[in-house]
Amino acid sequence: MSEWKAKRFWDAASVEEVDGGFTVRLDGRPVKTPAKAPLVVPTQALAACIAAEWDAQEGEVNPTNMPFTRSANAAIDKVTQQHAEVADLIAAYGDADLTCYRADSPAELVARQAQAWDPLIEWIHQRHGVRLVPVSGVMHQPQDIRALERLSAQTHALDAFALTAFHDLVGMSGSLVIGFAALENLHPAEHLWALSRIDETYQEELWGKDEEASELAAKKQSDFLHAKAFYDLSRPI
Incomplete structure (x- = not known):
């Protein structure tokens, strides 16, 4: 059985200021980390880079082409916890x-x-x-x-x-x-x-x-x- 892969479902990614920093939204829906935590980063500049990575996805979502998203996920899901x-x-x-x-x-x-x-x-x-x-x-x-x-x-x-x-x-x-x-x-x-x-x-x-x-x-x-x-x-x- 082939592994299920996420596909692009959104038209545009945007940056929004929230409590604790900035987040990225996909057609208004907040991006979450793999552990389902809110993806909130300290600066607008970093959030903008993450939004650009999501906007660049075509068809299947390829995490290997999203280094800033992956690093932010690691900071929130792993490093914060350990x-x-x-x-x-x-x-x-x-x-x-x-x-x-x-x-x-x-x-x-x-x-x-x-x-x-x-x-x-x-x-x-x-x-x-x-x-x-x-x-x-x-x-x-x-x-x-x-x-x-x-x-x-x-x-x-x-x-x-x-x-x-x-x-x-x-x-x-x-x-x-x-x-x-x-x-x-x-x-x-x-x-x-x-x-x-x-x-x-x-x-x-x-x-x-x-x-x-x-x-x-x-x-x-x-x-x-x-x-x-x-x-x-x-x-x-």
Whole structure:
């Protein structure tokens, strides 16, 4: 038996201000999340992007073409309900942050990592009072517990929409430091993504590109850039 798929039943999507933010209506009917909660987002700009995704649907509704809708659903149905658990999961990256694990050879890669990541570690220290220590090799070396507690507290302080974006910014880059740098506009998102790919870029220069790996990297980059856009749109002006 074929799986039932929703089909477009509306003529136009619109944005309406409601208690707690903004919602999207389809011919006056409010959009709900998969868990049947009201789809209410913090800003008119984000609601407008979601409405545009619904307006772009033709025939069968394809959720894969609706990234802002999916992220809003995740923020409402999942992150709001499990905020502490999600924050703990993300904050754990601080103890094994990408920017802290350095190669011990070859010299060129060591230098590239230092040039890319040392400024990030100094920035998180100056901006957030957190001192992370770089280490050579792949063996785990715990960071100072006070630094990790501070990063965890700042992660837990994010609202559900920010934490939804932060989840992908950190998960795709492998770095809590890069995630915070993205939230605070230290560099453009494309540049921060490139900083997270120092090792992979070096290996590609040596051995050439692997088609499957390149496709996976492109998907991760798209998710990273979307997360940044979702975060920005969810912030009140």
